[in-house]
Amino acid sequence: MNPMIRPDLKASVSAEEWQLRVDLAACYRLVALHGWSDLVFTHISAKLPGPDHHFLINPYGALFEEITASSLVKVDGQGNIIGDSPFPVNPAGFTIHSAVHAAREDVGCVLHTHTVNGIGVSAQKGGVLPISQQSIFVLSSLGYHGYEGVALREDEKPRLVNDLGGNTFLMLRNHGLLTVGASIADAFLAMYLFETTCAIQLRAQSGGGELVQVHPMIVATAQEQAAQVTRNLGGQLAWPGLLRKLDRIDASFRD
16 A cells, blocks of 8 residues: 555545645645656645644655655644654754745745756846746746755744745745745746746856846736736646646546
């Protein structure tokens, strides 16, 4: 039996929690499918409904491609595991995610990656450049957070939250990328744009020629353009199709 499947869990949680578990497990699988995972060392979290500020996060040590709805770990704001999960959680993951969830009531999902493209651009002094259509959506809601070592210290939380502010995108200098969204689908779409922006920038720079930058006035209207492109659905426009793709590949994320 797959050790990442806990067959009795579904019956013990609400329908709303189970749906969040399925969507979050799908997000982990999609991150793996796109090549954004860093073995077991990054993390995605989803806030559970209710006043307790509980959220779901990955079982530490599991590959993203094997995470299931029932294997996700429920934790509280102090890092205590809720329930009888046999799995531990990543302490650095808890530090980052607990800080954002505590500060941003509008955030339902936090997604963090350590991709080669993301870290490559995060190490550039100029950060994200306005040189692609994708970049304008990132630049319209982007913050930067300076590197302070592996995110294990409580005292880093207020600085990280302050640097994120009300933005959707946060570039962690020399470290990676972070996105937030009201839903799991929104956070995933944001990361897709962020990662694509970084990949395009590195490829454009590798050509060695002078880069053409997008006019600042276009960047200033990016949020309005995004609403039109997605028909005000945000990540939900693409999410059902992504779930169908996962179902064709391996539907075990639903277990």
